[in-house]
Amino acid sequence: xxxxxxxxxxSQRQFTLGAFPTKVYRSLAGTTVKRSYGNKPSGFGLxxxxxxxxxxxxxxxxxHYNVTNGGFSRFALPSSIFAGMSAALIAQVQAPYNIRWExxxxxxxxxxxxxxxxVSVELLGELDV
Amino acid sequence: xxSEIRICNFFRLTTTAGxxxxxxxxxxxxxxxxxxxxxxFSPFQADGALASLNxxxxxxxxxxxxxxxxxxxxxxxDGNRLSVLALTTLWTxxxxxxxxxxxTDYFVGVGATFNEDTIELRFRSSMxxxxxxxxxxVLSVDNVGILPLDAAxxxx
Numbered sequence: 412x413x414x415x416x417x418x419x420x421x422s423q424r425q426f427t428l429g430a431f432p433t434k435v436y437r438s439l440a441g442t443t444v445k446r447s448y449g450n451k452p453s454g455f456g457l458x459x460x461x462x463x464x465x466x467x468x469x470x471x472x473x474x475h476y477n478v479t480n481g482g483f484s485r486f487a488l489p490s491s492i493f494a495g496m497s498a499a500l501i502a503q504v505q506a507p508y509n510i511r512w513e514x515x516x517x518x519x520x521x522x523x524x525x526x527x528x529x530v531s532v533e534l535l536g537e538l539d540v
Numbered sequence: 541x542x543s544e545i546r547i548c549n550f551f552r553l554t555t556t557a558g559x560x561x562x563x564x565x566x567x568x569x570x571x572x573x574x575x576x577x578x579x580x581f582s583p584f585q586a587d588g589a590l591a592s593l594n595x596x597x598x599x600x601x602x603x604x605x606x607x608x609x610x611x612x613x614x615x616x617x618d619g620n621r622l623s624v625l626a627l628t629t630l631w632t633x634x635x636x637x638x639x640x641x642x643x644t645d646y647f648v649g650v651g652a653t654f655n656e657d658t659i660e661l662r663f664r665s666s667m668x669x670x671x672x673x674x675x676x677x678v679l680s681v682d683n684v685g686i687l688p689l690d691a692a693x694x695x696x
Contacts, residue, residue: 447546450636451568509569540569540581 414478415487416512417471419461420494426504427456429536451508455536459492462529469528472518485511485539510536548638549586550574550628551602553649553661555617563609567636574628574638582609586627589665597664600627600647604659611659614652620661623649650690664690 429452436444461468479486493501515533522528548566555561563582564572572579583605589598602625604610617623625647631640647663654660679687 442543444543444545447544447566449566449568450546450570538568540583 414475415489416492417468417475418489418491419468419471420491421459422462423458423460424492425456425458429453429455429507429510451538453508453510453536453538455504455507455510457488457492457504457512457534457536459532459534460529461532463523463527464530466526466528469520469530472530472532473520476514476518479514481517482514485513485537488512488534507536508538511539512536546632546634548572548630548632549584550579550630551582551584551586552577552579552626552628553613553617554624555613555620556622557616557618559616561609561613561617566632572638574630580609582607584610588663597648597666599650600625600645600663600665602627602661602663604661606654606657606659614654614659614661617649620649620652620663624666625649625661625663 431450431452432448434446434448436446438444461472475486476482488505490501490505493505496504512534515535519531520528521531546566548564550572551561551563551565553561562577562579563584564574564579565582565584567581568583569581571581584602586600586602588600604613614620626644627647628642628644630638630642632638633640646666648666649661650664651662652659653662681687
């Protein structure tokens, strides 16, 4: 069973909207025909950075990566990840279309000082049907 | 100039045991009522020929991911042998209305193939042998060659 991401507030956050499944046929004459293959977008992106955090927080993130089988199991994100956004905007980015999140790659940990690190996390939001 | 099309496939399979499976592949995560029946979402794709001039049954392939519903569909359906597929192709619009142009083709199941992440259901078109060149004739070696053991006839 997947576990919700730790309740943390990131230092930096970058969100990318998902794309609708379409394919374009372009004729020699230059006209195009677009075909839609579904009515919901997928492939949302979220990059988080937790700057200068203590080892306990780093451990929380690494443990979460492991218990979600390193990108295999999907999970939900707590509202704290989107701290600073309005409720309406959080509704658009936290779980649009009931997507769930997964790790794109393992979290990256950069040591800054004794017991202090910066952790980068890259997540992918996909439709869960 | 751009044309925008939205096509949904409605998959209605009746196995030899009489069990009916209904899926649609456009409205993600939704159940859609079509012709009075509920179709669940499944991300399948269908490709292949619908008919040919020679009357030899053409093959259609329906590809499902190896998820529980599709594995059950094959295992409980005698490996897709002699199942009956009604595949409806329907044009919808941005609001998801199901009243656009639609075409239904019928196929007979001839088998299935598993691999680690997909399940391929194979069908042959069921109506090809009934055509202008095939009226009220008796099958013989002269006009169809040696009779095959499956549904694939080839006019000589």
